Amino acid sequence: MKQNQNILIIGAGLCGSLLALRLAQRGYNVNVYESRPDLRVTDISAGRSINLALSDRGFKALRLAGVENKAREICIPMKGRLMHDTQGNTFTSNYSGRDNEFINSISRGDLNGMLLTEADKYDNLTIHFNTECESVDLDTNIVHFVNRKTKKKFKVEADVIFGTDGAGSELRKSYFLQRKFLFSFSQNFLTHGYKELEIPAAAEGSHQISKDYLHIWPRGEYMLIALPNLDGSFTVTLFLGHEEGEYNFKDLDSEDKIKAFFQEQFPDALALIPNIAEEFENNPTGPLGTIKCSPWYYKGNTLILGDAAHAVVPFYGQGMNASFEDVAVLDGIIDKHEGNWETIFKTYESVRKADADAIGELAEENYYEMRDHVANPIFKKKRQLEIQLEKHFPEQYFSKYSMVTFNENIGYHEAMTKGRAQDKAILNMIADNEINLNDDLSVLLKIVQEKTNDIIDDDNIAKTMHH
Amino acid sequence: MKQNQNILIIGAGLCGSLLALRLAQRGYNVNVYESRPDLRVTDISAGRSINLALSDRGFKALRLAGVENKAREICIPMKGRLMHDTQGNTFTSNYSGRDNEFINSISRGDLNGMLLTEADKYDNLTIHFNTECESVDLDTNIVHFVNRKTKKKFKVEADVIFGTDGAGSELRKSYFLQRKFLFSFSQNFLTHGYKELEIPAAAEGSHQISKDYLHIWPRGEYMLIALPNLDGSFTVTLFLGHEEGEYNFKDLDSEDKIKAFFQEQFPDALALIPNIAEEFENNPTGPLGTIKCSPWYYKGNTLILGDAAHAVVPFYGQGMNASFEDVAVLDGIIDKHEGNWETIFKTYESVRKADADAIGELAEENYYEMRDHVANPIFKKKRQLEIQLEKHFPEQYFSKYSMVTFNENIGYHEAMTKGRAQDKAILNMIADNEINLNDDLSVLLKIVQEKTNDIIDDDNIAKTMHH
Known part of the structure; x- marks a missing residue:
């Protein structure tokens, strides 16, 4: 029965690969279509943050799929925050008063690769790379793809389609554009954006600053953070106004201005980022957006999960955790209603929607708390x-x-x-x-x-x- | 100087015709393009509510354009609410404790017609009917139209373009689709919809129930209201779940069911609506949606106002009043910055956005207050x-x-x-x-x-x- 049901998943990112793994474990015939090449064999940046904070909600979902320990092996525990002032002085700020509560820096690529490798172990699960979804025909349950290498277009019909294709989800766009139902939708952008920079590893491969903390340079109107990587480097992220404020991305258009800004505000960080002007120019300035929508499903045919359904800004470190939790919540509901996808999807949204909305709000609010932390x-x-x-x-x-x-x-x-x-x-x-x-x-x-x-x-x- | 500036307004509804009138009064060369025929010579329903509640914010803006008294002539004052229970008993509920505070029922068509007739008096103002906007090219400030009668497409370039083209605004869609800037946008639909019905005038043209009140049949999960028209009829609106609840639009699919529902819940109204089954079938079930977005403007080139920028649900009776108030607020800012449209638009949004968001929220909240009024x-x-x-x-x-x-x-x-x-x-x-x-x-x-x-x-x- 289950084996006869063809499940199609759009997107083999973090959410899609965990969902695929879990559905394969349940015995479904699963095909996953990913627009990018296989990140285990190609050096690609997904255009999104390089490392992320993994915490208890994420672990709970990974545990369900039997891969918690594999994830823990590639984690760097961050025991607390280390705040940096404009003089280069630092002080710590714990996450909680309990000793065992900390978050973990993890590479998006390493974690995604681990999940794909686990998924590969299932004969009833196939991952197709370089296949980009162009739209989903909601009437016929047919997904239209283009092969990114050959440019050939093709279509696939499935019994059930999951959209785990991220903040720019094509399945969600099909909901919006095909108007089969009243679709509530919001995209809200902050006036601030972000840019990633790098503190390289020391010559011997060690970390130049303590790897046991999430480093924060809170400055009120803007903020710098740094998370450690396993190779000894740190991924640094600058959050700054696009066009507003005394300093902003638009105005920081020369090496002199960039260095003067960092020298004044983040002198200790500047000393550790040798190629700052080059990186500033080459790395894109990303938007910070929150997406909410409803309904997430169409009949018993399609469902969106993860960022596709509820993209959040990064200030609570919960985006990935919320997406993984989606899979765990859905899995619990499949337990109760297996065989009836429409009931599963309806129940899932009724249980999950308020929580997804809440983490979107919490993440927006936390920006103010983080950047004003010391003030x-x-x-x-x-x-x-x-x-x-x-x-x-x-x-x-x-x-x-x-x-x-x-x-x-x-x-x-x-x-x-x-x-x-x-x-x-x-x-x-x-x-x-x-x-x-x-x-x-x-x-x-x-x-x-x-x-x-x-x-x-x-x-x-x-x-x-x-x- | 002013006469050299070509102003193009998309939409000659309530907001667009008042804006056109006011800009013509200021001396600009104004062209208004309206997709529908001239409602003064063609019997059309705009597909939206037939009568509306006009109150003090609306009057203030009409006064600015010198047409307040013309509007008052076609108003029916509603001194308070008249509540109807399931037994047909009624009781009044005042709007306030002050005697002079009441709202007014007014025909959308009559009010719009009055504004168009006033606008026609200005040589520097031209209204083009049957011309539908298809898109606005934000790079070139060119608007693409199609003539609805001849089907011919044409384009018009303008110095400044205003979108007063309602909740389905094409200018707003161009903001969304052309991605020239980060565009925050939300459309939120209630699970309830609405349907308009009619209580006809008595034989001699008088009103069958008191015309001095806004009639409300509050029933918790749903609600009926009625506003008087000058011709002796009432426009009745049923607010009811699309698919949810004991009664809903989806299930009310036969004359028997419709009549049984009204007999049980609104017996006194049923007695006054002779063609209820026919009207139920022929009149569309409308959605109830709130639209918010930002920015409203692009450079000094384009601006959206009224429902195009902030459509609201009807439960505060403020949609039209808010749109008229937009024109008054904009006008006050033009006074200060005339000649610099970008500053005008930026200042206008910074002053107006929080108020527009607020009336959107207030209107959604008030649904619960209205329908639970007596409970x-x-x-x-x-x-x-x-x-x-x-x-x-x-x-x-x-x-x-x-x-x-x-x-x-x-x-x-x-x-x-x-x-x-x-x-x-x-x-x-x-x-x-x-x-x-x-x-x-x-x-x-x-x-x-x-x-x-x-x-x-x-x-x-x-x-x-x-x-």
């Missing part, structure tokens, strides 16, 4: 209090960041709702001098919990008006 | 308190509805922010028994104001975290 004294006090609460009440207190990043059994929407209320409670009590941070921690915990619950209750009463 | 006892108490506060402190207290509808000098965003805080304050104090509604009104006013300010302050402190 605001009230934020600092709040962070100190939360770290202490987590340290002393590890089973009872979880900051918003901890709920989002380390609590894979809480949905993003719940983490957002509770996390925002906690933030609001603590910030207001500090601002209004309603709490004494030197009080006993168990007293402080109780006050924060009560105030948080009050805020949630008040919001719920107000919300009955709008729902 | 929730806390809402009822809140409304009674607010009416009393407005009656006794007419200069000091304004409900959210009053700020949005009757206070044209407060922007939508401010009205939303303050109005939501007031709603939250009152609802929570009632729910928590924190106020005694029998207290002296001046005491109650003070309590509400203080609690409202607390909520606004708390939100502001929490917001510093997210900007």
Whole structure:
């Protein structure tokens, strides 16, 4: 029965290859079509960030497919943040008050390659490279492709089609353009963009700065970050306004200007990036966009997952984790309704949509928190209090960041709702001098919990008006 | 100078004809291209709601163009809401506690016709009917049209191009498709749609139910409303789920089902709609969508206004008023920067965007308030308190509805922010028994104001975290 069902997956990126692996493990006949060449044999940059932060939601999904340990082997644990000021001074900022909570730097290419190699082990799974999807005919369930090498066009019919083809998804475009149903859609771009640079490895292949941290140079209107790679290098990302602000990508159009900007704002980073002007010119300036849409499925025929359904900005380090979690959530629903794809897709969206929307919002918000990390004294006090609460009440207190990043059994929407209320409670009590941070921690915990619950209750009463 | 500048306006609907009139009054050479025939000589339905609610923001903009009184002549004042229960019982619900605050039913066609006739008085303004815009070339400032009668295609170059071509705007589509810049865009559809029906005039041309009210049949999951027309008829609109709920448009597919539904839920309305089954079948089921986007302009060349930039659902009765207000706001900015269109457009969006976003949100939220109008006892108490506060402190207290509808000098965003805080304050104090509604009104006013300010302050402190 299952073997008779032909599953077609568009896109063999991180989400598509994990989905393919999982569906092959379930016994389906799976064909995956990827527009790019095989990244294990061709040196390609996917045009997207080179390394990513892998955390607990991602691991949970990888575990389901039996590849968690293979992923851990290529991870570099980042135990905390290391903040750099304009004088080159550094200080650490933990992710949580619990010792075992950290995130991991991982190469997108290495992780994707591992998943493809695992997928290759299944006879009922075939990956076709250099085949670019041009559109999906929703009426006939036929996908139109072009072979990127031969330029030949061809089409494939399938029983079920999954679109894991990223933020520029062709399946999503077909939803938008074919107007078979009312399709709610949004793309929201920040006024800031990003550019990747490189801190090369030291001569002997070691890291020039500590590889045990996510490095951050927060500067309010802009920000630099660096994540370690296994080869000793760091991938550095500059987040900066496209056209606005005192400094912006448009104005930084000469070697002198670029170096002067880095010398003033990121002198210690500048000393480690030898080819900065060249890289600045050659590497593209990327947009920072959030995509939301609904419905994600059409009948029992097609479904979009991952960035295709909900691309997010990178500031919570959750884009990949959310995409992997999609696969795990879908898998749990297939367990219950196997054989009825329309019910599976409908249930999946009803369960998953609020969480996908929430991580999109959280990621946009977190940009302000990251780049203003050191500036605001009230934020600092709040962070100190939360770290202490987590340290002393590890089973009872979880900051918003901890709920989002380390609590894979809480949905993003719940983490957002509770996390925002906690933030609001603590910030207001500090601002209004309603709490004494030197009080006993168990007293402080109780006050924060009560105030948080009050805020949630008040919001719920107000919300009955709008729902 | 001005006469040398050729202004091209796409769309001679409500927003486009008012904008054309105002720019002609300023001395520009204006050409307006409208895809439909002249509605003054052809009996057409624009495919959209037949009558609308005109209120203070709309009047302010009409006044600017000297046509307020001409509009008032064709208005039917609706002094309040008249609610109908399932037994056919009715009760009134005022819009505010101030006597002079009411909204007006007006025919879209009559109002549009009046504006076109006014526009015809200007030699420097020409309206071209039956000319449909197919696209706008943003590089060359050339608009491509097709004549709907002759099918001939032609193009027109202009110095400045305005898109007032409604929710399906071709200029906006050109922004989206030509990718000259990062274009944030969202279209959000409710799960409900609408269908228009008619209560005909009585034999002698009089109204069969009182014309002095906006009639509402609120039923929680769905809702019927009726607005009076000058000819004695009422335009009735049913808001109902497309596919969801106990009753929905998809399932109401036979005369028996339609009549049974109305007999159960709207028996008094059913008795007044003789051709209900025929109308149900012939009249389209319309979608309810909100559109937001940014930027609205490209260089100093093009600008979208009205529904083209920010289509809203009809539940606040503000769509037309917001579009007219666009023209007034733009006009005020032209005063300051005349001659520099890029500065005008940039300033206009920076001033107007938050207000346009706000009315989009307010309109979506108000659906829940309207259709649950009678159900929730806390809402009822809140409304009674607010009416009393407005009656006794007419200069000091304004409900959210009053700020949005009757206070044209407060922007939508401010009205939303303050109005939501007031709603939250009152609802929570009632729910928590924190106020005694029998207290002296001046005491109650003070309590509400203080609690409202607390909520606004708390939100502001929490917001510093997210900007």
